[in-house]
Amino acid sequence: MSSIMTQPETAACPAQPAVAARTLVTRQAIHSAVYTDPGIFEAEMRHVFGKAWLLIGHESQAPEAGDHFVTTAAGRPVLVVRDRSGKLHAFYNACPHRGARLRAQAGVGWPSISCPYHGWTFQLDGAFLSLPAIDEYPEAFRAAPPRLRRLEAQESYRGFLFVRTKAAGPSLEEFLGPIRDVIDDLVERSPKHELQCKPAILRHRYRGNWKLTFENLNDTIHAGFAHAVAARIASDLVAETPEQGGDPLIGLMMANGKPISFFQGLRMTLGRYGHSYFEAHMPTAYPDEVASALADSFTANGRTPPRGLAAGNDKHLGLLYPNAVWHARYQVVRMVYPIAPDETEVVTLSFGLVGAPESTYDSARSYCNGSSSAMSPVITDDLEIYEGIQANYRHLTGWHPITRGLDEDFSSDESARQVRATSEAFIRNQYRTWLAYLEAPDHA
Ligand code: FES
Ligand SMILES: [Fe+2]
Known part of the structure; x- marks a missing residue:
């Protein structure tokens, strides 16, 4: 048995020295050309995607x-x-x-x-x-x-x-650093510590730069604004029919409506090489009877259920810069494929937990349909915003601030640090890595 998976390729990837990227990024702002300039894009393919470990x-x-x-x-x-x-x-x-x-x-x-x-x-x-x-x-x-x-x-x-x-x-182990916790969180949800990639592979494309995805998925402030309508619809639905609150998609939509003070109380972990994740965001993914059957499957395999299975202990949206996003709680991994400066494809893999009841996959399926497919009431909000930004940057060139939580930044010699989940430190962390890749000698 095998699954279908065909990725598009970028239009061109010529050998080209890094352009003057340092003139386009500071610790406090990003220039719009970073998202639109073809030379920057080609340099990214050669030096950022060319030097990083990539999930395939x-x-x-x-x-x-x-x-x-x-x-x-x-x-x-x-x-x-x-x-x-x-x-x-x-x-x-x-x-x-x-x-x-x-x-x-x-x-x-x-x-x-x-x-x-x-x-x-x-x-x-x-x-x-x-x-x-x-x-x-x-x-x-x-x-x-x-x-x-x-x-x-x-x-x-x-x-x-x-x-x-x-x-x-670097070795893969060194490259992953603290993001390994997110991968472990997913793998150890299986009582056999083994995953099975499902054939249902979803993909979507948007007319925007690949970095817009990475700068969005740990941006907790945007959730209550970009997804406000979806959050309100979900809240109204649960007010009328409380049992709907157990649906993973409804839970996700409602979580986006939490106040900023809630997200300010969460921690975000930053790692070297631009990685980050935040945690303790939502209740457990599984209905009670599924969680109970899953716990039994751990007992049958002589293992203790992992901490990540308990409500509020998950590691949310692990960003493995520059090409993968883990969502352990929903057994989903996304891979980000730059196509052109203004075009990106995102492929979503979903995983069954080997040795666990098949019902543990229901939430993954629901989450995939609800957050990664063309009918998603959540990601369509983000895609519309990405495309608006990209269209604006073509004509309205200039600088854009990334200073939220600036005082919390970590020094480059620390391997990991936790900051407030509302900080834009994760974006600054990405650009620190981006510059390092672009400026390192080609053999590095
Ligand atoms: S046999 Fe492969 S290109 Fe000729
Ligand atoms: Fe979003």
Whole structure:
């Protein structure tokens, strides 16, 4: 079994030195050109997405030998294949002959990897296998035929597969830092500490820069304004029919209507490399009977239910800068794909908890439909705002402040710090990382 997953690619990713990014960002403000300038975008693809560890999927998307899925990393097409020994390989999805795509879609159980153009064939670990009319090639070529090219770095953390398109850089463990807590929070909701990616993969596109998503999802102040109508509808609904309050989507809509003072009382954790998350936001995702069945499944597996399952102990919206967003409470991970300066695609994966009652997936399904699909009454508010900002920045160039909570900022040598959840410190943290990526030497 395997799931379908096809990501779009960025239009261009030429080798280009970083533009003068430092002139466009200060500790207190961002210039609109950061969102619109094609040179900045190309530099981001090469230096930000090119140097960071990027989440490309989950091991359960290719569970058997020969199973595979396609995606992109830093705008480059990637093919992930499981070999006969069970190892996953991330290759560039380009044939070494003339560069054709080896596969455009996910699939099940290949015996080998065959190019659709001239029939060159490779083993599942990327080694050369055969090609037609091989006798016509020079002997030197036949003695050392090419293999598939791997991504420069590949590591997994608890089933999540990460790659990097530069060989040099921090280990995945160092890169993740405190954001590991968010991944652990999701994985440890399974009594077997194992996730299963579901085939229902959602995606949406908006006409706006990728950074608008990262600057929104930990912005707690916006919730009560951008989502005020949805929050009011949900509150009215629950006032009339209180049992509706147990619906995950209704719960999310109502939580957005909480006063600013509530969010000021929450903590946000900032990590190195631009990561952040906040916590203790909403009641538990599961209805009582589902939570009880889940607790029983932990007992049956000899494990204690994790702290994150208790109401108010979840870790909310973990931002793994620059390409992934974890929402452990709803068993959902989003991946952010820049397409162009003014176009972004967001892909949402949802996960079943292996060993848990299937009913624990109901809230994930509801949350996906309610927050990540085209019918969402929540994300459509954000997308409309992103597109308005992007359209304005095309014509109204200038500086925009990011000074909320400025006094709480942490110094660059601290690996993690907690700040008030209403602070814009997470945005300043992202731009500190952004500048570091753009200004580091290309080999760094
Ligand atoms: S491009 Fe792949 S076999 Fe020719
Ligand atoms: Fe929002």
